[in-house]
Amino acid sequence: MIFNDYIEYNGVFMSHPSPKLSLFEQFAAVAKALSSAPRLDLLELLAQGERSVEALAQTSGLSVANTSQHLQVLRRVGLATSRKAGAHVFYSLSGDDVLDLLAALRRTAGRHVAEVDRLVRGYFKERDALEAISRGELVRRMREGSVTVLDVRPPEEFAAGHIAGAVNIPARDLKQRLAELPAGAEVIAYCRGPYCVLAFEAVATLRHHGVMARRVEDGFPEWRAAGLPVAGGA
Amino acid sequence: MIFNDYIEYNGVFMSHPSPKLSLFEQFAAVAKALSSAPRLDLLELLAQGERSVEALAQTSGLSVANTSQHLQVLRRVGLATSRKAGAHVFYSLSGDDVLDLLAALRRTAGRHVAEVDRLVRGYFKERDALEAISRGELVRRMREGSVTVLDVRPPEEFAAGHIAGAVNIPARDLKQRLAELPAGAEVIAYCRGPYCVLAFEAVATLRHHGVMARRVEDGFPEWRAAGLPVAGGA
DNA sequence: ATAACATTCAACATATTAATTGAATCTTGG
DNA sequence: CCAAGATTCAATTAATATGTTGAATGTTAT
Structure with missing residues (x-):
């Protein structure tokens, strides 16, 4: 569904993004969406399966409005999708590739944390x-x-x-x-x-x-x- | 090498990071380092192999100071490491897991771009x-x-x-x-x-x-x- | 219709980030 | 030792993100 200069994608109307944004900028936008602890928290919850905004707000401890906004960020860059069912909106991950991406992020970040940890306290204990x-x-x-x-x-x-x-x-x-x-x-x-x-x-x-x-x-x-x-x- | 409250890691002295930062915050920090087009550009250059700051500044078109600062961001979160050789500092990726992470990011972001593109111009042309x-x-x-x-x-x-x-x-x-x-x-x-x-x-x-x-x-x-x-x- | 509810929007204060500039540090060759 | 070069640091400005609040929208049930 294409209007003059806006396209509907994923339930959102967005102005043409591609023409100006370089590929690196596109990738950076996805990474930026991942660069907030609350959003990673939400993604991990979404990894369990589809959830309503309210349910996500509750388990994550964020306010509903804040949760909604974070979810929209995730949706805008294609990490999550939403489905409207009556008065509720259900969000879910947009594909298995998102799980892979999260896993890769955990692996790299975890390796770094582990290295730092090892330095901080001589070695792992428990x-x-x-x-x-x-x-x-x-x-x-x-x-x-x-x-x-x-x-x-x-x-x-x-x-x-x-x-x-x-x-x-x-x-x-x-x-x-x-x-x-x-x-x-x-x-x-x-x-x-x-x-x-x-x-x-x-x-x-x-x-x-x-x-x-x-x-x-x-x-x-x-x-x-x-x-x-x-x-x-x- | 541990001082009172600072540890040396990767040539950098940093205050204890782990105690306060939750795991999600650690992951978010890595994602944040990826969330800038110039830094992704640098990472792609580093993926080719070790490079000096000057060489990276030149090929990326960034100023030297700016390049240096971006590289330090990458190093701080463990995506890159540096090696000092005489007056030069050579940066490189910190491991193959970083390549995996970049690949996963490209895949997810690319899928999204492709979907949007398909909407914008009826279908792929060339x-x-x-x-x-x-x-x-x-x-x-x-x-x-x-x-x-x-x-x-x-x-x-x-x-x-x-x-x-x-x-x-x-x-x-x-x-x-x-x-x-x-x-x-x-x-x-x-x-x-x-x-x-x-x-x-x-x-x-x-x-x-x-x-x-x-x-x-x-x-x-x-x-x-x-x-x-x-x-x-x- | 109206009330109750779920979600989103708009506006704000606060904090972070990015790039630039010029100075500071460190290394090497003369 | 000194000068030149490579890198980093510090300070500034402009831009952007975050979380809060309260209002607006849309949906269901009464």
Whole structure:
């Protein structure tokens, strides 16, 4: 749908962007959209699946107006898309390439952080103890039936989709609900993504209570993107 | 080397960054470093190999002071490293993960640009004519000897490393030097990277003069990163 | 229709960023 | 040691981004 000098794209009317912007400027615009912690937070939530503005505002702790504006930034550069359903607007990632981009960003930034960390405190301390297991290994262990898979995200996120066969105990409630975990089997915790702290905390808590526990290398979005079995969701 | 509250990292003294910065803030800082066209330009040049500040300023067209400052931004977030050799400082990418990150950024941003473009002008016009060939296909064609590989970057960059067997005619000089190209064989042009315009222009020029020509899907950095045969360089 | 709700818009104060300029630092060759 | 060159630093200005507030829009249910 093209008007005189404005095109509609993704539900937004925008003036012709391409003519003047060099490719580098286009790339820079995408990077700029990624260059804010709240927006990365939102993207990580979107990586879990489609969410309404309100839901995103709630879980991210941002004001609704602020959330809306950040989401529009993400949409404008093509990282997210939106769908209007009645009075609600649902946002989601615009494609799997966005997951790849986020993963690449995490990898590079994480490497740098790790290097700095190593300098700051002579070496890693507990990080080794919190060694993660890979997706592949988790699949193998699940087939053997020798593990309990623990989803430590909030119930709403669990309900929207989770690793098939996982148990949901939010990180907050874990201490009170330890009894619900089957005895004997090692617990493998996961949450939103590779850098979601919930899983780290859960593993620490479990070990502190004498439960064998590790975390999965990455989170639910990566699991689903890999085409592995998922339960729940729309 | 740790002082009271400052650590030396990468030749820079920085105050403890980790304690306060959340992971998202760390990631955002890296993205912010990518969010400027001049810096992406510099990164693309660095992807070719190590370069001095002066050389980078020259090829990018930025002032030396400005170049230096941008490079320091890249270094601070771990995208680039520097090495001091006499009076010169040589910068380079800090690892292959940076190439991956740039590739992911290009892919996502490029997809978006393509979608917008398709809307703006009913459909691609010449883009199809400028269809690229993949690295793999180029390797095959080179083995057959049925192609002339043309490097259209400036001579300095060519000298610093190029695809083994390539001919160097800078894009600027191409029109004058058409005669140097062996007749008969299709010409395959490449330059700095997948979005380097030089190769596009070269192909357009060649076709305009009746020479069969296409460009390679990506550029020299990707070729070298793939472990394919390289000539020249330090 | 009207009220309640979800989302977006517009305007503002505050903070960051980018490029320029000129000076400061450091290194090498004479 | 001194002069020239390479790089970095510091200070300035103009431009841009962020988060808040309150109003505007559009949608559903009563």
